[in-house]
Amino acid sequence: xxxxxxxxxxxxxxxxxxxxxxxxxxxxxxxxxxxxxxxxxxxxxxxxxxxxxxxxxxxxxxxxxxxxxxxxxxxxxxxxxxxxxxxxxxxxxxxxxxxxxxxxxxxxxxxxxxxxxxx
Amino acid sequence: xxxxxxxxxxxxxxxxxxxxxxxxxxxxxxxxxxxxxxxxxxxxxxxxxxxxxxxxxxxxxxxxxxxxxxxxxxxxxxxxxxxxxxxxxxxxxxxxxxxxxxxxxxxxxxxxxxxxxxxxxxxxxxxxxxxxxxxxxxxxxxxxxxxxxxxxxxxxxxxxxxxxxxxxxxxxxxxxxxxxxxxxxxxxxxxxxxxxxxxxxxxxxxxxxxxxxxxxxxxxxxxxxxxxxxxxxxxxxxxxxxxxxxxxxxxxxxxxxxxxxxxxxxxxxxxxxxxxxxxxxxxxxxxxxxxxxxxxxxxxxxxxxxxxxxxxxxxxxxxxxxxxxxxxxxxxxxxxxxxxxxxxxxxxxxxxxxxxxxxxxxxxxxxxxxxxxx
Numbered sequence: 001x002x003x004x005x006x007x008x009x010x011x012x013x014x015x016x017x018x019x020x021x022x023x024x025x026x027x028x029x030x031x032x033x034x035x036x037x038x039x040x041x042x043x044x045x046x047x048x049x050x051x052x053x054x055x056x057x058x059x060x061x062x063x064x065x066x067x068x069x070x071x072x073x074x075x076x077x078x079x080x081x082x083x084x085x086x087x088x089x090x091x092x093x094x095x096x097x098x099x100x101x102x103x104x105x106x107x108x109x110x111x112x113x114x115x116x117x118x119x
Numbered sequence: 120x121x122x123x124x125x126x127x128x129x130x131x132x133x134x135x136x137x138x139x140x141x142x143x144x145x146x147x148x149x150x151x152x153x154x155x156x157x158x159x160x161x162x163x164x165x166x167x168x169x170x171x172x173x174x175x176x177x178x179x180x181x182x183x184x185x186x187x188x189x190x191x192x193x194x195x196x197x198x199x200x201x202x203x204x205x206x207x208x209x210x211x212x213x214x215x216x217x218x219x220x221x222x223x224x225x226x227x228x229x230x231x232x233x234x235x236x237x238x239x240x241x242x243x244x245x246x247x248x249x250x251x252x253x254x255x256x257x258x259x260x261x262x263x264x265x266x267x268x269x270x271x272x273x274x275x276x277x278x279x280x281x282x283x284x285x286x287x288x289x290x291x292x293x294x295x296x297x298x299x300x301x302x303x304x305x306x307x308x309x310x311x312x313x314x315x316x317x318x319x320x321x322x323x324x325x326x327x328x329x330x331x332x333x334x335x336x337x338x339x340x341x342x343x344x345x346x347x348x349x350x351x352x353x354x355x356x357x358x359x360x361x362x363x364x365x366x367x368x369x370x371x372x373x374x375x376x377x378x379x380x381x382x383x384x385x386x387x388x389x390x391x392x393x394x395x396x397x398x399x400x401x402x403x404x405x406x407x408x409x410x411x412x413x414x415x416x417x418x419x420x421x422x423x424x425x426x427x428x429x430x431x432x433x434x435x436x437x438x439x440x441x442x443x444x445x446x447x448x449x450x451x452x453x454x455x456x457x458x459x460x461x462x463x464x465x466x467x468x469x470x471x472x473x474x475x476x477x478x479x480x481x482x483x484x485x486x487x488x489x490x491x492x493x
Binding site: 033036052054058059081082 | 419
């Protein structure tokens with residue numbers, strides 16, 4: 001599993017990458033009340049704002065961690081945004097992306113580096 | 120972080136695992152481990168304990184007792200204070216010459232003097248304003264007392280164990296009760312829409328009293344996050360957001376707080392800053408008014424969201440002044456200002472969120488029914 005400085009996790013699954021936010025991010029956000037997902041088929045570039053999360057406190061964006069095409073989104077989160085707090089590293093993944101530059105994954109942090117990053 | 124002030128409960132908040140944030144110059148708990156959503160729901164279902172010690176407590180005295188203070192204060196506040204019963208409290212606000220609101224506050228007739236509670240962010244200005252505007256009145260800022268709020272359906276039973284007699288109080292009654300925690304200044308009031316009490320105690324008693332209340336399984340500590348969603352569901356204004364120096368009490372739909380005797384034709388009509396504008400607006404109406412708003416879907420429309428009459432084109436007709444997700448109503452809610460001809464319940468308009476215009480309808484306030492014990 002790989003991690004970004006924006007507190008996303010990425011897990012390679014065959015030829016796609018599953019993306020969510022970390023436990024740390026979900027704790028910092030507080031109770032999530034709204035999630036807006038990108039459309040399947042969207043071509044995204046690293047750092048595009050593609051997901052909006054509203055918590056009880058504020059709105060935040062999730063950035064595309066790598067270049068690629070959105071091939072699936074987790075529609076469950078639209079109706080049950082609270083799952084982002086319940087199981088951020090598992091059931092509450094946000095989207096699956098088909099990388100166009102798979103090498104970008106190598107630039108991301110591994111778990112040990114991420115743990116050090118969040119201190 | 121520049122020199123934040125702390126309340127006497129600061130160590131207890133940290134012990135309870137609160138996440139602390141700067142608020143109005145104080146280091147305050149925004150939430151506890153339970154989280155904003157559950158804290159909110161707990162307060163509506165059982166009872167919540169809030170540290171509101173950052174608010175300003177002020178005693179006003181004059182040789183002529185409460186009546187003299189009330190007469191002087193009526194020159195600053197458009198509220199019937201001479202008619203306020205002994206050991207009764209009333210909501211009011213300081214107005215400015217332009218008819219805007221300088222702060223909102225609670226005013227209590229405590230027999231031989233008046234006790235007021237003002238917002239933390241405004242307290243220095245409020246005290247200066249009272250000292251300048253109240254001749255012959257001694258303005259004493261109470262800096263050695265803390266303030267707690269205990270709110271929710273179980274508040275009465277819990278507080279009765281500490282301060283016997285509070286169950287007999289009605290909404291907006293005030294009392295001074297001698298207890299194991301010293302003399303408590305108690306009012307049956309709050310800012311959540313629930314029944315409950317606000318309790319002032321000497322600062323050395325704040326932690327022992329808070330611990331005694333938290334020992335009850337009905338009581339959980341509640342942070343500023345849930346305090347905000349609770350007051351918004353209750354349709355209550357937050358100073359600096361829903362009301363400020365640019366909003367008149369009439370625009371803010373606070374006419375109810377200006378009693379007949381202070382209105383045009385009343386025995387003590389006017390005589391407060393901005394009376395000309397405010398009394399005229401009360402008769403002819405303001406151009407805009409504060410309303411409740413329910414966005415469609417789940418996305419909250421937060422403070423500053425511009426409101427449009429149509430899905431496309433045109434200039435904004437108003438804006439949102441508070442917006443959040445309402446845990447009890449299980450949906451987003453906002454308050455904002457709109458033209459009076461768009462203020463009827465059910466009128467549809469559009470709030471622009473992240474560049475998209477989303478539908479929102481005018482809704483009745485409060486969003487949740489008040490549970491006051493009148």
